[in-house]
Amino acid sequence: MPLTSPGSAARAYINYLVAFTDAETSAGHTLPAGRFTSQGKPGTLTECDNVPEDPHPCAEFSNFHLDGHGLISTFDIDGQPVRTVVAVGGPAQTASGVTVQPMGAYSDTGNAAVVVAYKVTNETSGTVTMAYNAAEMVSGGSQHDTVGGTGPNTLPPSVSGMFLAQFSAQDPAGTFQVEADYQANGGGPLAHFAVKLISPA
Numbered sequence: 001m002p003l004t005s006p007g008s009a010a011r012a013y014i015n016y017l018v019a020f021t022d023a024e025t026s027a028g029h030t031l032p033a034g035r036f037t038s039q040g041k042p043g044t045l046t047e048c049d050n051v052p053e054d055p056h057p058c059a060e061f062s063n064f065h066l067d068g069h070g071l072i073s074t075f076d077i078d079g080q081p082v083r084t085v086v087a088v089g090g091p092a093q094t095a096s097g098v099t100v101q102p103m104g105a106y107s108d109t110g111n112a113a114v115v116v117a118y119k120v121t122n123e124t125s126g127t128v129t130m131a132y133n134a135a136e137m138v139s140g141g142s143q144h145d146t147v148g149g150t151g152p153n154t155l156p157p158s159v160s161g162m163f164l165a166q167f168s169a170q171d172p173a174g175t176f177q178v179e180a181d182y183q184a185n186g187g188g189p190l191a192h193f194a195v196k197l198i199s200p201a
Contacts, residue, residue: 005071009083009200012104016086019103019117023162027150056110078109085109087172087197089118095191097124098180102195103162105172113147114139114169116176116197119162122155129154131179135165139174173199 001018004010024031036045041062048058063076075082089102103117114137122128130151137144144167151163165178177194 003072005067005069005073007201008067008071008073009081009086010072010074012086012088012200013077013082013106015088016104016106016117019119019162020106020115020164023117023151023164026152026162029150056108059109080109083200085172086200087174088200090196090198093193093195094123095193096180098122098128098191100178100180100193100195102176102197105176105197107170107172112168112170114144114167114172116165116167116172117162118165118176118178118195119160120151120155120180121160122157125157127154127156129181130161130163131181133165135176135178137165137167137169137174137176139167139169140171142169144169173197 001011001014004014021031036047038044039046043064044060044062046058046060060078061075064072065074067073077085085107087105089104092099092101099121101119103119105114105116107114116137120128120130133146133149135146135149146165147168148166149164152161155161165176174197175194176197177192180191180193
């Protein structure tokens with residue numbers, strides 16, 4: 001984070017990685033330990049997660065650009081400018097005591113899947129569950145249903161949690177839609193959210 005320029009596409013990517021990691025670890029998942037190497041290419045770093053079943057275990061980072069303060073403002077991932085594969089979240093939305101804050105989205109350069117990271121805060125007096133496996137993404141003129149997701153099963157009162165929703169989409173920008181259910185009332189929609197994800201400058 002300290003090496004990237006505030007408000008840049010590079011910082012948007014790091015913010016997404018932090019949110020992704022928080023969501024995975026809070027759900028009890030163990031993340032693989034990646035390793036960066038130059039592999040003999042000047043100005044290029046390759047990161048591999050060392051997971052045998054991963055069809056795209058390595059990513060190549062190159063074409064680094066710095067701002068006027070010497071901080072990284074942009075770079076390429078697998079030959080694509082980082083601003084084309086990340087999106088930043090728009091303003092948080094609150095309804096019926098639940099707040100949803102989109103943290104960002106990333107289009108995986110290896111499998112053409114978009115993952116949205118978002119934070120949910122329960123300010124009600126009851127337990128809330130997020131229907132992340134029933135979320136939707138409107139992107140590139142098409143509506144996409146979730147193909148996977150992770151996050152806490154429930155949120156007790158006054159608790160926040162980080163969530164992930166995965167879609168078979170290519171553009172990380174668009175409209176992300178998710179519902180919050182009020183479990184203490186036997187389920188049923190408590191609130192519906194439609195939050196914007198936009199490409200960084």
